[in-house]
Amino acid sequence: MGSREDEALxxxxxxxxxxxxxxxxxxxxPDPRDLGARVTRQDHCALxxxxxxxxPGFAAMAAAARRSGAPTPELRAELGDIGRASEHSVALAGGGHRGATWVLGLLVAAAAMDPRARGRELAAIAKKIAAHPDRRAPRRPSRGSSVSAKYGAAGARGEARAGFPHVRRALDALSRTRSSGALEPNARLDALLTVMxxxxxxxxxxTAGPHGLRHVQAGARAVLEAGGTSTDAGREALTAxxxxxxxxxxxxxxxxxxxxGALFADSLPLVGTPSPAA
Incomplete structure (x- = not known):
């Protein structure tokens, strides 16, 4: 059983x-409208x-990082082992969340390693962990890595090794929309669209190729350029x-x-973790 701090993370x-x-x-x-997996083929309740x-996997990652105290190759290998075991548990429970396991796992480990880290500091620690290769990873390429190689996209690994720039952009978007007086759901939607x-x-x-990716990126920008999801024009663009x-x-x-990942970073500090002034 992990410590109270590990469980909290x-x-x-x-x-x-x-x-x-x-x-x-x-x-x-997937969102609450997909109770029967009518559209996304991923049942919201199952997710x-x-x-x-x-x-349990996240708690184990936090404990491993706390024991290590440094972003070593050994820690990276241990996190990889825990992540793969967690994906197996999730598959038995209904599946999904593979990308989130990678993003949140690294950020949880970073937060455990330095409880005072916030935002960009947290992403910087995660970057140091991700810089090491996962020595015990399966040899076969994943779909994501194959697509990254084909199109030259950063992919999940590249995002982590760059210090999660899109997590940082999402955090900036959350702060910016909140400061405008918008409701919290609008701030989170604007953060999502900023990433997209x-x-x-x-x-x-x-699934869609480079043309499809550019189409989605342009659609997300159109919502933000219309004033974001808290405006009538932005909501209309979001609906479209x-x-x-x-x-x-x-x-x-x-x-x-x-x-x-951004919502996790935004939730820090947690009750029971030291504050920067401690």
Whole structure:
């Protein structure tokens, strides 16, 4: 059993993933409207349930990082082992969340390693962990890595090794929209669209190719340029983008995972963790 701090970080990561799932309308992504998996083929209730199966893995990652105290190759290998075991548990619980396991796992480990880290500092620690190769990873290439190689996209690994720039952009978008007086769901939707507007999402590249990726990025930018989801024009553009992506069956899953990472980072500090002044 991990420490109280490790358990708190794990529960915060699951809560961030759950908040991402609850947000609606999310263009091309599962949300509460998909109770019967009518559109995205991913049942929303099943995804919420399987998210809970990640908690023990996240707690184990936090404990490993706390024991290590440094972003070593050994820690990277241990996190990889825990992540693969967690994905197996999630598959038994209904599946999903592979990208979020990677994003949140690294950020949870970073937060455990330095409880005072926030925002960009947290991403910088995660970057140092991700810089090491996963020595025990399967030799066969993943779909994401194959797409990254084909199109020259950063992919999930590249995003982490760059210090999660889209998590940082999402955090900036959350702060900017909140400061305008908008409601919290609008701030989170604007953060999601900010990620979608520039991310080279390998899932989209796989299903829609470069043209489809640019189409989605342009649609996300159109919502933001219309004033964001808290304005009438922005909501109208969001509705159009949502209908378009559902009709095409295009899903920007990478953006959803990175939003979950931003929501986790945004939730710090947690009760029971030291503050920067401690």
């Amino acid at each position: 794990a529960q915060a990561a699951v809560a961030a993933l759950t908040r991402q799932l609850e947000l609606a309308p999310k263009p091309g992504l 919420r349930w399987s998210a809970k199966a990640l908690a 507007s520039t991310l080279q999402d390998t899932e989209l590249l796989y 983008l949502d209908a378009d992506l559902h009709a095409r069956a295009w899903s920007p899953r990478g953006s959803g995972s990175l939003l979950a």
